[in-house]
Amino acid sequence: MGSTVAIVGGGYGGAALARQLDPDFDVVLIDPRDAFVHTVAALRGLVDAEWAERIYFGYDGLFTRGRHLRDHAVAVDAGGVTTADGTGVAADYVVLATGSSYPYPAKPDTENSADSQTRHADTRAELASASRVLLLGAGPVGLELAGEITEQWPQTEVVVVDPADDVLGGRYLPGLRDALREQLTARGVRLELGSALTEPPSVPPGVREPFSVTTEAGVRIEADLWFRCYGVVPVSDMLHGELAAARRPDGHVEVDEFLRVAGASNVFAVGDVTAVPEPKRSKAASEHAAVVAANIRSLAAGRPAEHTYRPGEDAVLVPLGSTGGASQVPGPEGPIVLGAAETARYKGDDLLLGRFADLFSASADKG
Incomplete structure (x- = not known):
């Protein structure tokens, strides 16, 4: 054309x-950027060195005649x-x-894939030696990161803080929230909900250094590493x-x-x-x-635009590591909640990597 x-x-x-x-x-x-970033798997890449190399795909695989500027x-x-x-x-x-x-680490904060992998490796080392991790935000990112940390380092104490009264903001079914809360509690994750911090931590995010914070409800939290999971x-x-x-x-x-x-x-x-x-x-x-x-x-082709888009229904997949999590997906008579096994089948083990490897004509086993 x-x-x-x-x-x-x-x-x-x-x-x-x-x-x-x-x-x-x-x-x-x-x-x-020098490469596409499969951000769906970025948090797995944070805790797993092998995954950190698998989430980047060069743009050249997209084209036969086009170009990446x-x-x-x-x-x-x-x-x-x-x-x-x-x-x-x-x-x-x-x-x-x-x-x-x-905010990093849900999305890389550098434009070069090699630099991003180095950044992940540095943060991974900090996580591996941390004993208490604070996550600010109980949305999908905060919960997924809590799941990745507790799967990789089960002994690490994880505290999730959010001013909302429950996990996972948005118009989702109570059963979804219940399933996620139950699994997180079973992993030892502590949920401090319904109250914001009086002030942010005194150390930069992703840097291991002991600090303490207090919620507006008066709860004191001590940790040695934190991440912002909203914004x-x-x-x-x-x-x-x-x-x-x-x-x-x-x-x-x-x-x-x-x-x-x-x-x-x-x-x-x-x-x-x-x-x-x-x-x-x-x-x-x-x-x-x-x-x-x-x-x-x-x-x-000289015709008017003919194809319309209908907004999708409320749906979310929240893996908690490779085997846990819960999801809400459309069903024949309305939305339904899927448990850990179904969520892992949809997203947990593979994190949709194969689909995007195909898009970029690459191998999902690279790295």
Whole structure:
């Protein structure tokens, strides 16, 4: 078809879209990282050295004709993208797939995969010698990290603090929360819920050094290592011109039912950065990519955008190590809760690695 598609961001949605459009379009994937990061498995990579090497996939495997431009996008408008070094990428279609930022270790905080592996190794060494770990946040990340730590180092005391009254915020079934609480308690994880800390720890996160904190309820907690497990921030500050109005105060980008960015007929958005009212998951980003790929093909063929996206149902998979966890998934008559065995089958053992190895034409056994 010959048209140029600039995709800003090489995460789950951007990578899937690049692969789908590459045979027929001139795809330019703009991302500052040297490799795709399978963040679904990042916490397993934190505690397991072998996994730390398996979660990175080079972008070259996506393309037969497209290319990866390794740089930051600093300006995006309907005509294309400008990168930090001043390179301009003119494009017929632009897709914002920038995702969101999140505190380390749920997402790597470096753009080079070798540096990320070194960072994981350093943190792993700190964890291995820690006796008490504090996790701030009882959402999916905090609970999953508690599960990974207690599986790898069962003797380590883990305390999870959250101002919410129960684990796992969001519109989930009580049975899901019950299952997770029961398994965490069986692992020795201490849950301090319903009260925030009076002030943050006095030492940096991920650095082993004894400290004490106090909750607003007066509970004193002593630990020698901590991590922040909350704080999703959509990455959308590069929108310029008429696209800037689509950016909400919270950073999410308004899109229509075709996943077009509000105010532009040739600009789309996929994944976490969108304001689509649904859980932000890798599966949703991949589904967004399929819709956008179909709509770009329609536009390139001279037809209007024809494919719409329906927001997904509330669903979540929360592994607790390789054998534990609980999930909520859609059922024939409404959402259902899956226990540890089913969750491990869906996500726990493999953490979906094989699916993304296939996407990048790589081996799931690498490393």
